[in-house]
Amino acid sequence: MRTAARGFPSFGRIPRKLGPIAATSWGRAWNAAMEDVAVDEQPLKDGRKLAHTGVIGPITLSPGLVRAEIGDGGELLGTLIELPTMTDRAWELVLEQISARAGHVAALLDGELSGELITELAEAGLPLVPLPSELEPECDCSMGYEIPCKHAAALSYQVSWLLDAEPFLLMLLRGMDQQELTRRLSSRKRPRARPRRGTSIAAAYKREPGPLPEISAEPPTGPYPVVDIEPPPGLPDFLVPRMFANAVWQARDLLGDLVNAEPTPWIEMYQDNVRLSVLYPELIADHLGSHETAAAWRLGGRAGLAVEKEKRKLTPTELAKARAALEAAELGEFEVGKEWGEPCNHFTFTGQRRQLRLGEDGLWYSYYDMKGWGQWLMAGPPDRDPAVAFDVPPPDKPKRALRRRLPKC
Ligand SMILES: [Zn+2]
Numbered sequence: 001m002r003t004a005a006r007g008f009p010s011f012g013r014i015p016r017k018l019g020p021i022a023a024t025s026w027g028r029a030w031n032a033a034m035e036d037v038a039v040d041e042q043p044l045k046d047g048r049k050l051a052h053t054g055v056i057g058p059i060t061l062s063p064g065l066v067r068a069e070i071g072d073g074g075e076l077l078g079t080l081i082e083l084p085t086m087t088d089r090a091w092e093l094v095l096e097q098i099s100a101r102a103g104h105v106a107a108l109l110d111g112e113l114s115g116e117l118i119t120e121l122a123e124a125g126l127p128l129v130p131l132p133s134e135l136e137p138e139c140d141c142s143m144g145y146e147i148p149c150k151h152a153a154a155l156s157y158q159v160s161w162l163l164d165a166e167p168f169l170l171m172l173l174r175g176m177d178q179q180e181l182t183r184r185l186s187s188r189k190r191p192r193a194r195p196r197r198g199t200s201i202a203a204a205y206k207r208e209p210g211p212l213p214e215i216s217a218e219p220p221t222g223p224y225p226v227v228d229i230e231p232p233p234g235l236p237d238f239l240v241p242r243m244f245a246n247a248v249w250q251a252r253d254l255l256g257d258l259v260n261a262e263p264t265p266w267i268e269m270y271q272d273n274v275r276l277s278v279l280y281p282e283l284i285a286d287h288l289g290s291h292e293t294a295a296a297w298r299l300g301g302r303a304g305l306a307v308e309k310e311k312r313k314l315t316p317t318e319l320a321k322a323r324a325a326l327e328a329a330e331l332g333e334f335e336v337g338k339e340w341g342e343p344c345n346h347f348t349f350t351g352q353r354r355q356l357r358l359g360e361d362g363l364w365y366s367y368y369d370m371k372g373w374g375q376w377l378m379a380g381p382p383d384r385d386p387a388v389a390f391d392v393p394p395p396d397k398p399k400r401a402l403r404r405r406l407p408k409c
Pocket residue numbers: 077079139140141142143144149150151152
């Protein structure tokens with residue numbers, strides 16, 4: 001895939017407006033992803049100011065990378081924001097998703113990328129707008145310990161203006177420019193109809209059912225059944241048996257719900273994607289979830305994932321109780337996190353790369369800073385006692401190499 005970088009002239013000095021920084025839902029989602037990375041609110045505030053002062057030079061956007069030089073105190077600082085590009089296979093799925101609706105194809109060939117399609121792709125596990133865990137800002141400044149520093153934050157806000165004007169740039173950042181997308185969409189042949197297979201409904205009803213298969217009480221992790229179904233175009237063979245096993249397992253739960261007093265709670269699509277990424281880690285590489293969300297689900301289920309995804313403001317009573325519990329546990333000095341200037345459920349221990357987060361369920365969730373600058377990963381099972389939750393070894397480094405080992409199709 002050949003995708004050229006695009007350059008944009010400096011915005012120069014521009015007046016600040018009231019209201020949100022970006023005008024479109026995807027521009028705002030981009031900003032939210034960057035703001036979610038931030039440990040501290042101050043660099044974001046400074047970045048918002050800086051974005052309007054004309055110190056940021058021309059911006060270059062290329063697959064997986066935003067670059068600009070920023071003037072500060074007579075120095076010229078190189079500032080970057082990195083994000084993962086999509087694999088060829090993920091792009092194949094994107095094209096598949098677009099091609100499923102003639103309206104999307106027509107709009108894209110006309111040069112329009114709608115918010116609706118951006119949302120649809122995100123729901124299908126193919127987010128164009130980066131997830132918070134995907135943005136990696138870097139800067140030459142001495143404030144490198146702040147993630148993002150005010151320079152990277154300012155650059156990120158300016159990128160949201162570019163995205164407001166030209167949503168196609170999201171595709172470029174993910175690895176494919178408008179020209180290449182148009183070329184691939186127009187050259188795409190409609191999939192040939194396969195010869196009809198299987199059994200007619202009438203015949204199926206007439207057939208005597210055989211014995212039901214054994215259903216294990218454990219989630220299906222393999223060996224997987226041999227399923228005589230071709231994968232949909234663009235998807236690898238290994239997927240169908242896994243999805244088959246998963247469907248059997250889900251059906252078992254649904255059947256159980258008929259007779260159980262407490263049915264399994266409804267699972268949202270994003271939760272289900274994360275659940276699948278835990279069951280089949282090889283799918284993480286395809287945007288079903290991140291290592292961070294997978295760890296949260298594995299250790300804490302739904303409640304763990306909620307702790308991973310949302311900072312929760314604490315009431316004064318909750319905060320007082322939490323402080324008292326932590327002080328009694330004598331785990332060391334800690335700082336209370338902030339969400340929009342108010343105390344939240346994150347408690348970071350000074351000089352220990354450790355954090356405890358208080359879940360809505362009243363349990364403490366242990367986190368470890370993998371890189372020493374706020375790359376938090378859930379480290380152990382939650383506990384009502386903060387000392388027990390705290391007392392876990394640092395988690396193993398996630399194996400990011402998986403992405404490369406996936407079969408090509
Ligand atoms: Zn900086």
